[in-house]
Every structure is written in structure tokens, then in C-alpha cells.
Amino acid sequence: MxxxxxxxxxxxxxxxxxxxxxxxxxxxxxxxxxxxxxxxxxxxxxxxxxxxxxxxxxxxxxxxxxxxxxxxxxxxxxxxxxxxxxxxxxxxxxxxxxxxxxxxxKPITGLATIMLVDEGKLGLDQPLGEIIPAFKEMKVRTAGGGTVKAERPITVRQLLTHTAGLGYAIPGMPGNSEYGKLGLTSGQVTRLPIPGLSGGKSVTSLEEFADTLAGLPLIYQPGTRWSYSASIDLLGRVIEVASGMRFDRxxxxxxxxxxxxxxxxxxxxxxxxxxxxxxxxxxxxxxxxxxxxxxxxxxxxxxxxxxxxxxxxxxxxxxxxxxxxxxxxxxxxxxxxxxxxxxxxxxxxxxxxxxxxxxxxxxxxxxxxxxxxxxxxxxxxxxxxxxxxxxxxxxxxxxxxxxxxxxxxxxxxxxxxxxxxxxxxxxxxxxxxxxx
Structure with missing residues (x-):
């Protein structure tokens, strides 16, 4: 959105x-x-x-x-x-x-994340791979269509600030089509069959969202560019892991x-x-x-x-x-x-x-x-x-x-x-x- x-x-x-x-x-x-x-x-x-x-x-x-x-x-x-x-x-x-x-x-999820940083359950510059192991070894897509190794790990700070290199399933955003096909949806708009708005099949848990996302190459090298992304949705799963509690709860x-x-x-x-x-x-x-x-x-x-x-x-x-x-x-x-x-x-x-x-x-x-x-x-x-x-x-x-x-x-x-x-x-x- x-x-x-x-x-x-x-x-x-x-x-x-x-x-x-x-x-x-x-x-x-x-x-x-x-x-x-x-x-x-x-x-x-x-x-x-x-x-x-x-x-x-x-x-x-x-x-x-x-x-x-x-x-x-x-x-x-x-x-x-x-x-x-x-x-x-x-x-x-x-x-x-x-x-x-x-x-x-997003600000609500952002402050929820900082609560856990304040309590020592997360580190602001903690590598995401320490929280969700699937993100330990990330690849980054190149202009030619290939991939290279990420130069630095994704961190909690980068997720909070849209600088982790992730894409977003929103029209016009990098990664929109690929994310959508894999069910990495970014929200919902309507039950009505309106092209581009009624959505498609979605993953059904934040755990599945995170694991699917980890299998994709990044759009940018982590920490190099602000790019509006699915990072705040991913923080929902980070909160679950760090708190031991379902995100909505x-x-x-x-x-x-x-x-x-x-x-x-x-x-x-x-x-x-x-x-x-x-x-x-x-x-x-x-x-x-x-x-x-x-x-x-x-x-x-x-x-x-x-x-x-x-x-x-x-x-x-x-x-x-x-x-x-x-x-x-x-x-x-x-x-x-x-x-x-x-x-x-x-x-x-x-x-x-x-x-x-x-x-x-x-x-x-x-x-x-x-x-x-x-x-x-x-x-x-x-x-x-x-x-x-x-x-x-x-x-x-x-x-x-x-x-x-x-x-x-x-x-x-x-x-x-x-x-x-x-x-x-x-x-x-x-x-x-x-x-x-």
C-alpha cells in the first residue's frame, strides 16, 4: 500500500x-x-x-x-x-x-519492534539470520539477471527503515510480480473481482511468509538504498520469534x-x-x-x-x-x-x-x-x-x-x-x- x-x-x-x-x-x-x-x-x-x-x-x-x-x-x-x-x-x-x-x-509494528529492542530481546543491528536462520545467506539480484552474495547481513534496523533490499507486492514496486505469484501479498482491498486489487492466493502465516521471502534474491544490497518494501510485514514474524507470542496477540x-x-x-x-x-x-x-x-x-x-x-x-x-x-x-x-x-x-x-x-x-x-x-x-x-x-x-x-x-x-x-x-x-x- x-x-x-x-x-x-x-x-x-x-x-x-x-x-x-x-x-x-x-x-x-x-x-x-x-x-x-x-x-x-x-x-x-x-x-x-x-x-x-x-x-x-x-x-x-x-x-x-x-x-x-x-x-x-x-x-x-x-x-x-x-x-x-x-x-x-x-x-x-x-x-x-x-x-x-x-x-x-507500520508505525504500530515499528514501535512494537522497538519494545523488544528496549527489553533486550532484539538488537537494533542484530543480523536477521540470528532470528530467522533462513536469512543467513542471502543473494542479491544483478542488473544482468544473475545473483551475487549479499555484502552484509540484513539487520533489524534495515527492516524498520526499508533499507534491507526487499521488494513489495504493490504495483510499481520492485519485485511486485514475483512476490505476488508466490503469495507474498501486501494486504487486501476487496472481495470484488477487480483486476490488480482483488488479490490472489496468499501465504497463510507469517512463518510461511518469512520462509518464502528468504528464498528470493534481494533487489538491492542490504543497507544501501531506501526502497519501500515488505520489511515491516517481515517484522511481524521477527516479533513472533523474539516474543514467543503470535504477532496479533x-x-x-x-x-x-x-x-x-x-x-x-x-x-x-x-x-x-x-x-x-x-x-x-x-x-x-x-x-x-x-x-x-x-x-x-x-x-x-x-x-x-x-x-x-x-x-x-x-x-x-x-x-x-x-x-x-x-x-x-x-x-x-x-x-x-x-x-x-x-x-x-x-x-x-x-x-x-x-x-x-x-x-x-x-x-x-x-x-x-x-x-x-x-x-x-x-x-x-x-x-x-x-x-x-x-x-x-x-x-x-x-x-x-x-x-x-x-x-x-x-x-x-x-x-x-x-x-x-x-x-x-x-x-x-x-x-x-x-x-x-
Missing amino acids: RPAEFAVPALSRRQMLRGSAMFGAGAAFLGSPAAAFAKSEAARKLWPSVAEMTDEFVGGGKAVNMVSVLGFGQKAPAVIAKGPQTRDGAAQADIDSLYRIYSMT FLQRRIFDPIKMVSTFFRVPASEKSRLTTNYGVMNGSLVPLDPAVASIYLDQPPLYWGGSGLVSSARDYDRFLRMVLGLGSIDGTRVMSEAAVRLATSNLLPDTASTAGTWVQGEGFGAGGRVGLGDNEGTYGWGGAASTAAFVHFGANLRASVYTQVMPQGENAVQAAFPKAVREDLAEMATAAAA
Whole structure:
């Protein structure tokens, strides 16, 4: 699933501090016992550019619905929502509607990996072959179609940062066709027979995924180039081996339960079906249902638990995940992971030997499954999903922000470019108002 290609807001330290202070009074109002309409109007006044963006996309027919969640520190968030969960439905999208977050699963898997590094069960630069022996002796494909021996072992760091040399079963990604034929799928989109989207036969466990992947030559020499890949899915198996626990259960016990993410699933329970949104595709400028909520593929048991793209979540749940990250591992008095682990996960973990030239992250860093800002964007961490979702934290601004809609491919409606731009504009306006 191709991720967000967004740049999170760049602000001066003065703007960050004033923007955060400006929001304090508004947050108290939003948390008071007020009507939902009053809360919505207050959120729109605090974040007028985000509200305008929402009206433009939903009102202009670029999206059926949109939900944005924005908050400072550990305060209650502002929520801006517009449109129905499904085009012909009565239920309106809100903070508890369910969205396919696709690659926004990656930061969750990334932080889960760093938990095990922090506990000494994994090493950041530990060779993958020590964890999964099938990866001890890897080959690398040459331009001429042959193979050569890998010059260095794949490491946990490389898996976290997409620098292990692996391919991905996504159209346009290196290795797409070969991976797909072998069942090394990267997620699911629909039950409908849509060429290129309905998927094919998939391996049925992370163990099989890892063993099959180990039998293929790498696309690049490990540690030499950033290339979006199946590495985060492979980390699901690494977590299983290191923890002795099935991957989905590890996420449930170590992340979802302590954070109280009660609406995050690999499979949407029948009891929660009424909250699921429909995913749309763009055809001749119009939105057509790709995965109708009433017959979604996410109501089925998935063939395996994709750590890179497999989750459905609510805006409320993901905001709680961001709160934990912004709280440096703690939320509502519960310590989920250590401060050191969060700081490591959200730092630039790219190997010194790896190039990002010509890639989606050129000029930026990469942490545990998410983009890390450098220079003017320092202090930011986040990623997005293939169905036009995006989420990030900005440590300097003490900000968490996320946006949700369901349109594929994500580049068709530019939500992931418009959202951070709108956030940046509103933060700047808050800073100006605070200075007046």
C-alpha cells in the first residue's frame, strides 16, 4: 500500500510554543459538557483551514467523508467531521467510525519492534539470520539477471527503515510480480473481482511468509538504498520469534489493551460492522465503491496478519496511539513503553550507508516504520495509508494530528498533501493570535 507522501508542518520554536498555549483554553472548552454541534463549531473555529479543506474535499465530491483529529499534549482532541460513512447511508462519519488505515499499521509494528529492542530481546543491528536462520545467506539480484552474495547481513534496523533490499507486492514496486505469484501479498482491498486489487492466493502465516521471502534474491544490497518494501510485514514474524507470542496477540496485549485501543482490528467483528466506512476508488473522475462496508473483505478472517498494512482502526483509537507516542510511552497514567524506546523509535534510524536520493523520503529521516523530519521538520514522526489517511506527531509543537477518509489510490485526491498544509496554516494563525 503506497503511503502518504506528506511533509509535516515546519514551524519556528516560537510558533510551536505560542500555538500550543493558544490551544489550551480551547481544549478546556471542548472537554466541557457541551452539545456535539457546539464542540464541532469550536473545533472549526480553532482549525479553520482544516475545516475549509474538509468542506472542499467532501463538498466537492473528492471524498464521501472525512474526519480530522487534532490535539495538543494529552488534552482532549478537536474533531472535524463531515459526510456519511457510506455514500447512501444515514450514519455520519465521526471519531468512532472505522477506517482501513493500511500503512499507518507500520508505525504500530515499528514501535512494537522497538519494545523488544528496549527489553533486550532484539538488537537494533542484530543480523536477521540470528532470528530467522533462513536469512543467513542471502543473494542479491544483478542488473544482468544473475545473483551475487549479499555484502552484509540484513539487520533489524534495515527492516524498520526499508533499507534491507526487499521488494513489495504493490504495483510499481520492485519485485511486485514475483512476490505476488508466490503469495507474498501486501494486504487486501476487496472481495470484488477487480483486476490488480482483488488479490490472489496468499501465504497463510507469517512463518510461511518469512520462509518464502528468504528464498528470493534481494533487489538491492542490504543497507544501501531506501526502497519501500515488505520489511515491516517481515517484522511481524521477527516479533513472533523474539516474543514467543503470535504477532496479533503481541499487539493486542502490549499496545492495544494498555492504550485502550478498543476499535483496532485485523478483522472487523460483526458487532462493529455498522461503524465501518466504505472504501472508494476513482474512475473517470467519479468515486466508485471498491470495498462496500456491508460486504467488506475486512469482515473476513485475513490469510495472515500484515504488520505493514493490515489494520482497521477508528480516529479515536489512533489518536490514543499518537497520545502515547507524544507522551513518550505513557498515556492516562499507564506506562506502555519506556521513554527511551519512544525516543529511539521516532529518531532517524537510517543506516549511514543508505541513500534516499530519488525516493519519497529524500532529504528526510526514517524511524521505526515512519518518516522522521530533519532540518525545519525536526521533531516530527508519522506515516500515511493507501486509502488517503495520514497521522503524525510533532514533538516540538506538542501536537498530534490525523486525517481519515477512504479513497484509493491516495494520490488521486491529495488529502495527504492538503492536510499538513492546512495544519501548518492554522498553527501559524494561532501563533499570530497569541502574539497580538
